[in-house]
Amino acid sequence: MARVVVDVMPKPEILDPQGKAVQGALPRLGFSGVVDVRQGKRFELELDGEASEAVLAEVHQMAQTLLSNPVIEDYDVRVLP
Amino acid sequence: MARVVVDVMPKPEILDPQGKAVQGALPRLGFSGVVDVRQGKRFELELDGEASEAVLAEVHQMAQTLLSNPVIEDYDVRVLP
Numbered sequence: 001m002a003r004v005v006v007d008v009m010p011k012p013e014i015l016d017p018q019g020k021a022v023q024g025a026l027p028r029l030g031f032s033g034v035v036d037v038r039q040g041k042r043f044e045l046e047l048d049g050e051a052s053e054a055v056l057a058e059v060h061q062m063a064q065t066l067l068s069n070p071v072i073e074d075y076d077v078r079v080l081p
Numbered sequence: 082m083a084r085v086v087v088d089v090m091p092k093p094e095i096l097d098p099q100g101k102a103v104q105g106a107l108p109r110l111g112f113s114g115v116v117d118v119r120q121g122k123r124f125e126l127e128l129d130g131e132a133s134e135a136v137l138a139e140v141h142q143m144a145q146t147l148l149s150n151p152v153i154e155d156y157d158v159r160v161l162p
Contacts (some may be wrong), residue, residue, distance in 0.1 A: 002118075007123055022124065022147065031143055035082075036127035043103065045118035055114065062112050066103065073096055081135065 002051035003080040004059050008068040009040035017040075043067055051079045083132035084161040085140055089149040090121035124148055125161075132160045 011017045018039040026034050045062075047055060057079050068075040091097045104118040117143050126143075128136060140158050149156040 009123065009125065016139075019124075020091045025141065025147055028107045028149060029143075031139060033129045033139070034143075035129045038125040040123045040125070042090065042123040043100075044090065044117075044119040044121070045115050048116045058114070058146050060114060061112075062107060062115075066106055066110060 001053075002049070004045045004047060004051060004056070005042060005080055006043040006045065006059065006063045006067050007076045008043070008063070008073050009038055009075075011072055011074055014072045040073070041073050046050045050070075052074070082135075083128045083130070085126045085128060086159050086161055087124040087126065087133060087144045087148050088121060088142065088157045089124070089144070089154050090119055090158075090161055092155055095153045110136075118130070120152070122148070 010019070019037040022039060024032060026037075033038040045059065046067065055056050056077065056079070063075040063077055064070055091100070099120040100118040103120060104115060107113075107118075108117050126140065130136065137158065137160070142159060144153055144156040
């Protein structure tokens, strides 16, 4: 059993309305000092076996085809210890 | 300038329909070997200053009040290197 995390974030040049909404809400709640917020998604996958190179290549395929939209989002795959 | 990540995930005992939808879609796309998927949110905060202990305590406050729903979600705060 291996656990893999796929982080999906909007590309830097893409407008992020969710992040902007959070950023706008923070001062109204009394929080200051946050100059930018980006909101993305985090997937935790539990794999039936070891995180071999072949399996991780398949996770990259999943990230590209299902978990992220490569036009507007970047993703990052990492194995949890 | 410090960058802080807040990961927000559904608590283990909470049903996660988004994760289940992803899990159900994977075999239809030809991917096998994933036994569980949980979907959560990832926030990247850019701070106007250093990530001191006082500032991180404030980020925990933000995570508890705005970024997560503590009844159904767990959160994790970490400083990006």
